[in-house]
Amino acid sequence: MSETDAIPEFESKGAGASDVGITNMSALTSGPGIKSVREVVAIVLVAVIVIGGTEALLNIFAVPQYVLPKPSEIAVALVTEFPLIAPHLGHTLVELFGGFAIGASVGLILAAVITQFPFAEKIVTPYILLLVTTPMLALVPLLILRFGFGYEPRIIAVALASGPMVMINAATGFRRVDQAKIALARSYGASTQIFWKVRAPMALPMIFVGLMVGSIFGLLTAVGAEMVGGGFGLGNRLTSYSSMIQMPQFFAVVLILSILGILIYVFFFLMGKKFASWEA
């Protein structure tokens, strides 16, 4: 009955108090939007100058390929090696999606449940912080000892890296309790509906932030784990190519990872825009 007996004093709140001020939402709701042809031209022009300039400089100073390959060489490597790299990309994606799906689900459920019990939250929070701050890569050698060189240690590492990230952000979202909105729902007789109709939508923007950060952490951990051990995955390609001083191929893999990271970011950015744009 604690909620029932809450002192209904929100008189001191100023206008717009219902919009709980959260600044780190900018990652989701504000991004540079391209507005005009002029901007597009400028962006393309700068990109051409940067890439072309790099190519020219590397040519002029005759920088050896094993120090820094030319952009054109990287492009060629990307195309010619892609059939060889593609299966590894698939392995990395399996680890990333598998681990992230497990980690994010557990993180979301934990966040939703734990925030309903402030006492339990106080007890659990230090461990979550520990999980967030400890690089899960450190556990990979141990996981490999236990689970071998297959998918399992990597998926576990990805789940451990992304789950707490999702949880800590989602929990921030679920903690944003607007008593007036809950009272509104209760005045219509809502009880269990409050979670789905008020708390969850209110937490959604922060959930998207958590998913975005969590998935990027997951990618990081997946590639890192692949570099530690096991014969497949993009991380494995990185160590393999660099040990053979195949720098264009190495950078082609780096480029693929960058694109993967950007795609993840854009995906959650668009999701946030679609489902949580009211926050802006």
Place this chain on the structure above:
Amino acid sequence: MTAKQSTQPKLRVSGATKVYNTRSGDLTAIDRCSLDVMDGEIVSIVGPSGCGKTTLLWSMSGLHGLSSGEVLLDGVPVTGPNPEIGLVFQEANLLPWRDLDANINFPFEIKGTKPDRAWINELLHRVGLDGFGGRYPRELSGGMQQRAALVRALSYKPSLLLMDEPFGALDAFTREEMNRLVEEIWMDTHTTIVLITHSIEEAIFLSDRVVVMSPRPGRVASIHEIPFPRPRSLDIMTSSEVFNLMNTIKMEIVGARQSRYPQGGTAASPQPARAAE
């Protein structure tokens, strides 16, 4: 039925007391408040800040219980949220992730009933919000948001409307517009209304009776009858009777103000320099 209604109040608050158990001890928010509101009546509650007005209103709505005393709606104790009661909150309290239509559907979603579209459209038309159904709260002005909140509260045809400082966040002109709107809606529906306000003018304009509450712990200090017919014109509102009534109520709430300075306008004005300007 009419005979019954004439004797039985729509809403009866008797001996309502609410004590909050806070860390720094018990806090009596309202103390033995009693009040009868007749069917079709508009009653305003005014009083100093923190006198428990909101607590009293929340008790009427069944959103929280009382430490002692009871609230009766049509003779039946109110122990929880009641479908006969509509609530309008401070600020519009719309859900920002829902557009206007979805916000107005919210009560029906919770109750699991079908909205009366014809009635809702009529209300939307009345408050000048037709065609705004797809807009989100952030795309509406403060006045429009509060009008939407009013539509939401009236959408399921409550027989009692409780309003908690509904127009406090609006500018003076919008506020007056809203007051006229409430008056108009009342003329059509004769819904019983209890509202809390900080504006004595608003209280007098809207109400049949104005209840003045004492500072914490809140008690009913006095009740003023406002005998003017509706709709209340600007002439009535600028009459000396209204002026006197406003001052009387203001005096009760603020008390006879004792300034540290001698009461104004005496010959011994301490600022001779300003007189020269």
